[in-house]
Amino acid sequence: MRIGGGSVSGVAEVLAQFGLSRPLVVTDPWMVSSGTVDRCLEPLRAAGLRAEVFSDTVPDPTDTVIEAGVAVLKGGDFDCLVGFGGGSPMDTAKAMAILAAAPPGTKMRAFKVPAHADRALVPVVCVPTTAGTGSEATRFTVITDTETDEKMLIAGLGALPLAAVVDHELTFSVPPRTTADTGIDSLTHALEAYVSRRANPHADSLALSAMRLIGANLRTAHREPRNAAAREAMMLGATQAGLAFSNSSVALVHGMSRPIGAHFHVPHGLSNAMLLPAVTEFGLNDALRRYAEAARAVGVAGREDADQVAGAKLLEELRALNRDLAVPTPRGYGIDPDAWERLLPTMAAQALASGSPANNPRVPDEAEIVSLYRTVFA
């Protein structure tokens, strides 16, 4: 991992360290039209590398886009992928590498959990431009099945980037809404990793560090987009949160969030934010000591606060964060109440099938998930 302001200028050296010289850069149309992708292409070309670009990625990447990307990958003489952008381009690059290693005709859904996606045709180097999904540091990719509208969790070493170049200067131009959504996503990763039933001391240290960084800097980064110190802290926090949940796991918020994204196209971080206070309240007493420690890391409680008090302060802070960052309820976002109600059984089933709810301190059944979806709709 190369972390720090300006580190993207060293992307060619990172490839050279691994003997890679024929990259296909996977990004989105906005990165191309805004010229942001040049921050990655210029150092590659300056090093004499012939970098080609696949920019047909979409938000909430789909299996059909992955298949198109695999065709480009296999149609050229590439030895690696560079995922450049937010979570969607990075996840697209990771999924392309996995699908390309499978026999022709294999569908992306063959890799959804509980399957293991451990093989990749070529290595992936990730350069995140948001803080962020943490995808640059995880063994996960999330791909939508266009036949079933399911956001599939795909896990395995095939999804683990070979290297990551984490440059917070790429986030200066991220608009406030995206800063808020991606920042809450990072906070959710850290919190879920920390309270997960699969938590462990290695992931804990990363999650606590991420919560300290994000808790102290999210509002500032949202309010002052060019505040370098806040952007740097958020970027490091996002990457550490990614490392944390890649080594423990996310839990119920993510399990319930993916179906909201799949069926109603709510950005991932925003659907997490809609769920975070209610889901935290649901599990609070089942991992009170951990939630209280999280409140202290985020900076809203101190050592003098008993766990019960600290836990309550965490809940209060998550609600305040949603107010300060103008997070709407699903109803406020414009989702049709009838469509929401009609899809609840499917959404609950898909949430459970992802396996993430089983990592929650309090493991819900299908009826409890439906009830939580009703609570947050508002």
Ligand SMILES: [Fe+2]
């Ligand atoms: Fe996430």
